[in-house]
Amino acid sequence: MQWLYLAIADIFEIAVAIAAGKAEGFKNRKWTIATLVSGALGTFFLSKALLTFNVGVGYAIWTSVAGVGITLLGALVFGQRLNWRKALGILAIIVGVVGLQLSGAA
Amino acid sequence: MSDTGRSSANSWLTLLLAGVFEIGYALSVGGSHGFTRLTWSLVAVVFFLLTLWALSVALRTIDVSIGYAVWAGIGAAGAALLGPVFFDESLTAVQAVWLGVIIVGVVWLKLADRPAKTQEPVESPRAAQGVAAGAKEAQVVEH
Numbered sequence: 001m002q003w004l005y006l007a008i009a010d011i012f013e014i015a016v017a018i019a020a021g022k023a024e025g026f027k028n029r030k031w032t033i034a035t036l037v038s039g040a041l042g043t044f045f046l047s048k049a050l051l052t053f054n055v056g057v058g059y060a061i062w063t064s065v066a067g068v069g070i071t072l073l074g075a076l077v078f079g080q081r082l083n084w085r086k087a088l089g090i091l092a093i094i095v096g097v098v099g100l101q102l103s104g105a106a
Numbered sequence: 107m108s109d110t111g112r113s114s115a116n117s118w119l120t121l122l123l124a125g126v127f128e129i130g131y132a133l134s135v136g137g138s139h140g141f142t143r144l145t146w147s148l149v150a151v152v153f154f155l156l157t158l159w160a161l162s163v164a165l166r167t168i169d170v171s172i173g174y175a176v177w178a179g180i181g182a183a184g185a186a187l188l189g190p191v192f193f194d195e196s197l198t199a200v201q202a203v204w205l206g207v208i209i210v211g212v213v214w215l216k217l218a219d220r221p222a223k224t225q226e227p228v229e230s231p232r233a234a235q236g237v238a239a240g241a242k243e244a245q246v247v248e249h
Contacts, residue, residue: 025162035158043154047135054195055136056186060205063178064212071215089215096208105201 002052005045006062012042013066014073057105064093117167124160125180131157132185133192157181175216182209 015038023031050058068090074080100106131153137146165173186205190196197205 020158020162025166039154039158043131043135043150044141047138047150048140050136051140054189054197055132055193056182056189056195056197057201057205058136059132059185060182060208060212063182064208064215067178067212067215071219083218085218086215089211089218092211092214093208096204096206096211099204099207100201103198103200103204105197105204 002049002058005049006053006058006065009042009045009049009062010066010069012038012045013062014069016042017066017070018073053106057100061097061100061106065097068093114167117164120160121164121168121173121176122180124157124164125177125184127153127157127160128177128181129184129188132181133188136185136189136193169220171216171219174219175213178216179209179213182212 016035019031019034019038022028023035026032026035046058046062049062052058053061071080071082071086071090075082075086097106131150134146134150134153137143138150139146141147141150161173161177164177186197186202186209
């Protein structure tokens with residue numbers, strides 16, 4: 001269940017990144033509200049996940065998976081280059097998350 | 107010149123502060139126990155707003171990818187180091203290594219969002235124009 005909570009929290013965190021980018025330094029009211037609402041919902045589901053995960057572990061997985069999602073979304077939807085440097089970062093995060101799970105921390 | 111230096115130092119201070127707020131956010135969200143504990147929950151809301159505000163202020167002048175990398179790195183490393191201090195939790199050495207791999211990975215990933223050096227053969231014009239314009243542009247591009 002904690003993985004599902006973390007996944008939902010990550011979807012909202014990715015939404016935060018998109019909304020914050022469009023909020024123009026929080027001058028655009030609509031996108032600012034979208035940022036805050038997404039952030040609040042993401043925070044709620046993160047807190048549900050952290051009932052099971054250690055704070056350090058759950059937070060790191062949450063924020064890094066969101067980073068992966070933002071990068072992949074940028075590549076798939078917004079036509080950004082997925083270069084080897086980004087791929088290496090994504091690989092490290094995946095290896096780290098799998099390693100944490102296999103070592104019983106997640 | 108000294109004005110630019112001062113505002114740049116302030117930006118970095120604000121960014122470090124945003125990182126510290128992010129640690130507070132992570133710890134208090136964990137401490138809120140699914141938002142069932144009032145005090146931790148209120149502290150979490152305050153840190154949520156503070157980290158968002160401080161990061162956005164810092165990113166007005168600091169390159170977005172560098173800013174995100176520093177902020178995420180401080181937040182994740184701080185939460186990992188201080189989690190066991192505030193809560194009854196512990197990590198084995200092996201788990202700590204994997205956690206380190208994730209944190210290095212996310213910092214690396216954020217830094218990798220910078221435009222490649224080859225696209226920017228001349229370093230000085232960017233610096234001279236001020237990073238603010240570049241940061242704004244990068245922010246839109248990234249998201």
